[in-house]
Amino acid sequence: MNTLLVKALKNGFDMSKEDAIALAQTVQKVFKKNKEVEDMSLHKDIRSIFYELHQKNLLFLRREEISEKGKSVRKYYWSINNDGIRAEAYRRPVEEAPYEIYKKIPENAWLLHSCNT
Numbered sequence: 001m002n003t004l005l006v007k008a009l010k011n012g013f014d015m016s017k018e019d020a021i022a023l024a025q026t027v028q029k030v031f032k033k034n035k036e037v038e039d040m041s042l043h044k045d046i047r048s049i050f051y052e053l054h055q056k057n058l059l060f061l062r063r064e065e066i067s068e069k070g071k072s073v074r075k076y077y078w079s080i081n082n083d084g085i086r087a088e089a090y091r092r093p094v095e096e097a098p099y100e101i102y103k104k105i106p107e108n109a110w111l112l113h114s115c116n117t
Helices: 003-013 017-031 044-055 082-089 100-104 107-115
Strands: 036-038 059-068 071-080
Touching: 003 017, 003 082, 017 044, 044 059
Parallel strands: none
Antiparallel strands: 036 071, 059 071
């Protein structure tokens, strides 16, 4: 199992270790030691997960245009971004300023609280 991928998943998605291990195993099963996987061969749920991993820079998506029977066809291929995985695995969490938590509370909650005091 790729321990860097597990760390990257934990950091990137704030996952538990168990969930990160399960997802890393799923990714490894899909690739089966291949460098690339064709997008059309993926189940829609796996494809959805791959798009999430792509947004976190953990996977690459490559497009290829080929001609089949006189028509131009686009094919997409997924590959693992080892540099992105390494960067996310070793990323240090950003320390939040002590009072930043108050900015996350919706304004209407503050208004409701002020009406009751």
